[in-house]
Amino acid sequence: MRRIFLLAALLVFIAPLLASAPAHAQATRTWISGVGDDVNPCSRTAPCKTFAGAISKTAAGGEIDCLDPGGFVTITKSITLDCQATNGSILASATNGINVNAASTDLVILRNLSINGAGTTLGLHGINILSAGAVTIENVKVFNFSQQAIADLRSTGGALTIINTDVHTNLGAGLGTSTSGGTLRVLIDGLHSFDNSFGIALSTNTSAMIRNSDFSNNTTGIDNEGALIVATGNAISNNGTGVLSQGGTMRLSNNDIALNSVGINNLNGTVITYGNNRNTSSTSGTITPAGGATPDLGQQ
Structure with a gap:
């Protein structure tokens, strides 16, 4: 009996500690x-x-790795999604594939993913960025969406880096930005954007460096809607319009602008081209040359 009494007393003592663990x-x-x-x-x-x-x-700040495919997701904090070890796929019919709605100081990394909007009703956006400090998209495939494959809609700017990524067969742009404040700083290296309405469409308050990328078989390859764009070393081919300027400033150097119905069309804004661009199609609007042409590369 004494042992039972002592055990009961001990439980009374440690129960609050267990409850608060x-x-x-x-x-x-x-x-x-x-x-x-x-x-x-x-x-x-x-x-x-x-x-x-x-x-x-x-x-x-942690990382989620994939053993097998997963489902669509909303990200609300610093996180890395990395499916390098397997076919990490997201099927997002009638919805967004990935929503990024994190704090303005958070870092989000999306790596080695396949995001598919196919279904009876196509998905909306493949990657929908509403808020974050910096977003990195690397080795990702985004396709079959009714709107943008990648949409950056942050109202206070931030950083967006896209590396070795494919966006194709989307009814909207491969990449579209629309930021109402701050500056969205964009680095694109190795983006392959094809069979979309726009390869990319960049808005005001966007500052973008685009290099080593392909924009092909779109209605429009690169659409500037008020951004500051530097595009160098890209292939812009077989589009209705290769480069379209509707505002902002665009500087083009060392690009192959080939086999488009219209190579460069400046409706509004400033388009500056250097002597090492190779344009095989017609141009429209004011095109401002900069730098000297080499003997075998005519100024466009």
């Missing part, structure tokens, strides 16, 4: 799998099923 800390790295379960801890041996389930168990 913290929940398991969020992991720095988590995993998802098509055969996982979101009640799991999202470890490699007990993965979650969806990105959404894994995000809730991943610490800010």
Whole structure:
């Protein structure tokens, strides 16, 4: 009896301590799998099923890796989604593939993903960026969406980096920006944008460096709607219009602007071309030359 009394007293003493013990800390790295379960801890041996389930168990600044494909997701904090080890795919019929709605100081990295909007009703945006400090998109494929493959709609600017990424077969632009304040700083290196309405369409308050990229088989390859754009070393081919200026300033150097119905069309704004551009199509509007042409490369 004395032992029972002592045990009961001990339980009364430690019960408040147990009740106040913290929940398991969020992991720095988590995993998802098509055969996982979101009640799991999202470890490699007990993965979650969806990105959404894994995000809730991943610490800010952490990383979610893929064992198998996952579902569409909303990102609200600094996070890395990386599916390098497998075919990490997101199917997003009638919705956005990835929504980024994080704090203005957060860093979001999307890497090695395939985002498909196919279905009875096409998806809306492949990657829809509403708020974040910096977003990096690397080795990602985005296709079959009814609006932009990548839409950056931040109202206070930020940074967007796109590296070695394919955007194709979208009814809207491969990349579209629309920022009402601040400056959206864009670096594009190795973007392949084809079979879209616009390869890219960049708005006011956007400052973009575009290099080593392809814009082909679109209605318009590069559309400037008020941005500051420097485009160098790109292939802009087989579009209705290769380069369209509707505002802002665009500087073109060392680009192949070939086989378009119209090579460069300046409706408004400033288009400055250097002597090393190679344009095989007609031009329209005021085109301002800059720099001397080499003997074998005529000024366009």
